[in-house]
Amino acid sequence: MNKRLILDRAEPFFFPGGPVGCLLVHGFTGTPFEMRSLGQFLHAEGYTVLGVRLSGHATSLEDMIRMRYWDWLASVEDGYHMLSGHCEKIFVMGLSMGGVLSLTQAARLPFQGVVAMSTPYQFPVEWARRTPWLVRLVSPIFRTQAKRRGKWFNPELDGDHISYERNPTRPGYELIQLLKEMRAALPEITIPALVIHSRDDDYVLEHNAQPLFDHIGSPDKQLVWVDRASHVITRDGDTSRIFQPILAFLRSHS
Numbered sequence: 001m002n003k004r005l006i007l008d009r010a011e012p013f014f015f016p017g018g019p020v021g022c023l024l025v026h027g028f029t030g031t032p033f034e035m036r037s038l039g040q041f042l043h044a045e046g047y048t049v050l051g052v053r054l055s056g057h058a059t060s061l062e063d064m065i066r067m068r069y070w071d072w073l074a075s076v077e078d079g080y081h082m083l084s085g086h087c088e089k090i091f092v093m094g095l096s097m098g099g100v101l102s103l104t105q106a107a108r109l110p111f112q113g114v115v116a117m118s119t120p121y122q123f124p125v126e127w128a129r130r131t132p133w134l135v136r137l138v139s140p141i142f143r144t145q146a147k148r149r150g151k152w153f154n155p156e157l158d159g160d161h162i163s164y165e166r167n168p169t170r171p172g173y174e175l176i177q178l179l180k181e182m183r184a185a186l187p188e189i190t191i192p193a194l195v196i197h198s199r200d201d202d203y204v205l206e207h208n209a210q211p212l213f214d215h216i217g218s219p220d221k222q223l224v225w226v227d228r229a230s231h232v233i234t235r236d237g238d239t240s241r242i243f244q245p246i247l248a249f250l251r252s253h254s
Contacts, residue, residue, distance in 0.1 A: 153229060196233065229241070
């Protein structure tokens with residue numbers, strides 16, 4: 001019996017192109033599907049593109065509950081090594097937790113540049129941020145939680161979006177630890193950096209973007225604001241306002 005393990009349309013993708021590579025990293029409970037439109041756009045511009053699937057994602061919630069934050073960092077490192085066999089230069093770019101992972105690894109791996117979209121600086125739930133041990137303590141009892149559906153400016157895309165329907169509790173603790181790793185890594189980033197955030201993001205609120213940007217160590221950095229786009233800015237709103245600055249960033253640094 002041929003039974004799929006990866007959710008339909010949620011597979012990782014590889015688009016071979018020129019000598020400059022783009023490593024695309026999706027977000028928490030998300031899938032490579034949310035990065036595919038950006039990947040297709042960049043591939044049409046001549047870039048080699050790899051959209052990775054983070055460990056425990058796009059299969060089942062039980063898989064994700066078993067993951068630790070270093071498993072997600074290893075998924076990004078795997079992607080770097082896969083692309084390095086095809087490309088002379090590699091840029092990493094991520095959405096939400098994918099941005100957290102991209103920035104953390106930008107301080108550790110020889111990327112040419114980093115793009116962070118809709119990226120949190122702090123965990124959004126204050127009590128969990130202050131008492132992460134409590135999140136870990138209750139996670140065996142409350143294994144998952146209801147997920148709030150964010151606002152979409154293109155509502156038809158909401159029903160087409162692919163992600164887990166609930167938030168797993170233990171990986172929330174892992175995300176808190178990962179954010180600590182990222183904040184420690186930000187001053188160590190020396191490569192060019194582009195931060196993009198929507199003022200209408202109702203999931204990772206806009207106040208995250210400025211401290212994130214300010215703590216990046218690279219003198220070559222840019223903060224781009226957009227509006228009328230949801231948290232998933234790679235799909236919602238006028239995506240040209242996201243894709244074009246990324247393209248300009250790639251061209252100016254490759």
